[in-house]
Amino acid sequence: MPGAMSLIRTWACLLLWVSAATQDKTPEVAVKCFISEDCVLPCSFQSGAGETVEWFKQDKLMYKFERKTQERFIHQQLAGRASVSPQQVSQGNATLVLKTSSLKDRGTYRCHVNSSAGHHDATVILRVEAPIRGLFLEMSRLSGFEEMKCIVQDVFPAPRVTWETEPPTLEAFKPFTRMTADKRGLYTVDSRLKKMEGKPDLIYICKMTPPYGGPAWTSSLIEREIKGSEGKDLTLPCSAPTYLNKPSLQWTFSTSNESTQILTYNSQSGRSITLSPWEGQVELDIYNAHFGDGSVRLMNPHRSRNAGGYTCVFSTPYSSHTERNKVTFSAVTAGQEGSEKDTSFWWIFGLVAGLLLLVLTGLFAFLKLRAKKQKLTHKSEEEAELNAVRGWSSQTPEALQKLYTR
Numbered sequence: 564m565p566g567a568m569s570l571i572r573t574w575a576c577l578l579l580w581v582s583a584a585t586q587d588k589t590p591e592v593a594v595k596c597f598i599s600e601d602c603v604l605p606c607s608f609q610s611g612a613g614e615t616v617e618w619f620k621q622d623k624l625m626y627k628f629e630r631k632t633q634e635r636f637i638h639q640q641l642a643g644r645a646s647v648s649p650q651q652v653s654q655g656n657a658t659l660v661l662k663t664s665s666l667k668d669r670g671t672y673r674c675h676v677n678s679s680a681g682h683h684d685a686t687v688i689l690r691v692e693a694p695i696r697g698l699f700l701e702m703s704r705l706s707g708f709e710e711m712k713c714i715v716q717d718v719f720p721a722p723r724v725t726w727e728t729e730p731p732t733l734e735a736f737k738p739f740t741r742m743t744a745d746k747r748g749l750y751t752v753d754s755r756l757k758k759m760e761g762k763p764d765l766i767y768i769c770k771m772t773p774p775y776g777g778p779a780w781t782s783s784l785i786e787r788e789i790k791g792s793e794g795k796d797l798t799l800p801c802s803a804p805t806y807l808n809k810p811s812l813q814w815t816f817s818t819s820n821e822s823t824q825i826l827t828y829n830s831q832s833g834r835s836i837t838l839s840p841w842e843g844q845v846e847l848d849i850y851n852a853h854f855g856d857g858s859v860r861l862m863n864p865h866r867s868r869n870a871g872g873y874t875c876v877f878s879t880p881y882s883s884h885t886e887r888n889k890v891t892f893s894a895v896t897a898g899q900e901g902s903e904k905d906t907s908f909w910w911i912f913g914l915v916a917g918l919l920l921l922v923l924t925g926l927f928a929f930l931k932l933r934a935k936k937q938k939l940t941h942k943s944e945e946e947a948e949l950n951a952v953r954g955w956s957s958q959t960p961e962a963l964q965k966l967y968t969r
Contacts (some may be wrong), residue, residue, distance in 0.1 A: 607656055690775070713754045720774050728767055812857040826841065846859060
């Protein structure tokens with residue numbers, strides 16, 4: 564019996580402790596804001612009278628407001644940036660607003676309110692981030708090899724970098740990634756990957772993923788050289804990788820002096836706009852573009868006017884794919900023109916000869932079939948006569964005598 568009473572007391576004390584811990588537990592809220600933007604730290608309580616609002620950061624008083632005296636205290640770290648609305652305090656809202664947040668504002672904040680209605684505590688965990696605003700990918704040529712460079716700047720926390728190719732390869736990637744922080748604590752992430760030898764058609768894909776969630780940024784690139792002939796239509800290839808879903812398309816042309824936009828394609832509306840002076844010079848297949856083929860046909864190009872860099876970019880809000888085509892044209896000489904004319908003549912001659920041969924072959928087959936049919940008919944007549952003769956010869960003399968008598 565004493566043992567049972569002791570066990571009951573133990574369980575009663577445990578339940579009372581759990582109940583007290585549950586009642587005294589301070590509400591906790593997680594808040595995320597971006598660097599240089601305003602942060603809102605919520606704190607709601609039961610309104611009363613004579614409120615005193617205090618905000619602590621790791622138990623250090625950062626802000627204080629007394630409604631009776633309208634006195635305020637602001638820590639120098641938040642000077643000129645922190646505020647609580649007196650009108651909102653009277654309505655039970657002690658929310659703290661931090662303007663132009665920085666990485667130094669990160670941490671755990673506690674709101675404590677005393678009023679005639681009692682006291683209230685709330686905890687806010689503030690996370691300040693500098694998200695990825697853009698991903699830069701390019702290819703550089705060094706002595707003896709080429710490498711891809713993938714860079715993001717002014718980010719926090721530092722993202723995770725991964726490399727892929729399309730089509731995939733079995734070779735293991737060995738990128739070199741460097742992360743450096745500036746005085747503000749923001750990172751620059753520079754990742755480099757050596758290009759594989761003997762595989763010029765590979766698309767290199769760089770992906771940056773934030774560690775605490777948020778959209779991942781992806782960029783891919785391929786560069787090629789294309790040689791065409793002056794006056795001959797030329798197809799400039801451009802295909803969207805599989806990781807892009809309904810991207811928009813833009814073509815540009817650049818020389819050492821200037822860069823101009825050629826055309827744009829909107830995958831949502833299905834509309835393509837060709838800009839001046841490229842109307843009538845380039846052609847995009849809208850049907851193929853809808854399925855990720857943004858290749859264009861350059862019509863009747865001029866060697867000096869149309870040589871240069873043609874760049875196509877497929878893009879979505881957080882991803883892009885770039886194809887750079889360095890295009891040169893060779894002049895068509897008089898000898899080549901004559902050769903092309905001769906080739907055209909022989910092509911037509913060959914076509915006519917082939918058709919004539921086909922007609923003669925058909926005629927020969929028809930005549931052969933007809934002769935065979937006539938031969939079969941003649942043979943059938945001979946067999947009929949022969950059978951008739953055989954029939955006469957098989958009759959008896961008496962039957963023949965009767966037949967003649969008739």
